[in-house]
Amino acid sequence: MKQYAKLIEQINKVTLKENIKLDEPMENHTSFKVGGPADILITPENPSEVQALIKICKENNVIYYLIGNGSNLLVRDGGIRGVVIKLCKINKIEVQGNKIIAQSGATLYDVTMVALDEGLKGIEFASGIPGSIGGAAAMNAGAYNGEMSMVLESTLVIDNNGELLTLTKDEMELSYRSSAVLKNGYTVISVTLSLQVGDKLVIKARMDELKKKRSDKQPLEYPSAGSTFKRPEGYFASVLIQECDLKGTCVGDAQVSVKHSGFIINKESATAKNILDLIKFVQDKVKEKFGVELSTEVKIWGEDK
Missing domain, CATH: 3.30.465.10 (Uridine Diphospho-n-acetylenolpyruvylglucosamine Reductase; domain 3)
Known part of the structure; x- marks a missing residue:
């Protein structure tokens, strides 16, 4: 962390010390429950702090990332170099x-x-x-x-x-x-x-109806990032994946959900590499059979281990 000494000193002037974490495992901040450590993770308490933090990062030529709930994010096993600004406390x-x-x-x-x-x-x-x-x-x-x-x-x-x-x-x-x-x-x-x-x-009735649909059709009992792939024009990703007989396919503890083939889930102790390898496998099989390229809806950040 020596390379960040000046940066951390400046950050301490902007937000409270308890809002700053060093070498923070990103598995604690993503719905996939995977990901290596972020060099610095900050949870600012108001918009002015966010502005100041972004300015500090830019002045020090340090890359920064912003996250909310981490629900559409896959962080590689090597983690994130630089600063992650998590906006969870700015929630009025x-x-x-x-x-x-x-x-x-x-x-x-x-x-x-x-x-x-x-x-x-x-x-x-x-x-x-x-x-x-x-x-x-x-x-x-x-x-x-x-x-x-x-x-x-x-x-x-x-x-x-x-x-x-x-x-x-x-x-x-x-x-x-x-x-x-x-x-x-x-x-x-x-x-x-x-x-x-x-x-x-x-x-309320409409919300209850949609809640039941989600519960019935989506693997909400497992960590995931929701729909893994964007909808390709003229197709549904889940249908293409299902027609390639990929439901239940695993790489380590990463699995194409048997409940909804558009979801890749963390069955128990998947690594980010397991998930990324499974994404690539699915993409290759769909391209091979249908000539359709699936692009990820989930954001992928960080370095390999």
Whole structure:
């Protein structure tokens, strides 16, 4: 950690010491429950700290990464060199009429429960997505015929100059699992959702219906990062994988789920390499049989061991 001595000294002036962890195993911060150590992991407590931390990293030419809930992330076994900024403590949720303003670290579950409590509809599709609202906005997350583009009004971000910038829905350039945030490397600070007044009982019934669908069809009992692959144009990844007879295929403790072939799961003690090798195996088999290239929806960071 000698190479980070000056950096850590500066970071200590920005946030509390208990918010800074060195050599922190990323398996503790991802839903896959795998991943080697991050050199430095910081959990800032407000947007000003995030701005200051990004500025410090840039001034010191140290690469930095931002995560929310770590639910769409696979970290390699060698871990992450540089700084990981985890936004979980920046999670306030406010309601203004039919609008919800949620800071980036707020979980989708918490946002949807606030919407339910306030009798606001439109975000029910996200109630079972295991991620943060910031990550959902950045990748235009969706499920069950709904996606963030349907409810997002604006997004407050930190731009590449370290300044706060509000992006309208149009300026977000939302498309399938993509946005201006990802394209430009911005950092989401908060999201404003525009919802509709609805009947609480109807909203709750829809959320319960989707919860049951997820429980019945998805391997929620195992660590995973949700859908492993993006939907290729004109196809469904899970159907292609199933038609290659790959359900249940294992590399170590990484497995193509027997419940939903679009999910790769950590059965017990898989390594990131096990998961990556299985992803490559699935991609090769689908390409060989159908001529379709599957690209990963899950983000892959870090170094091999």
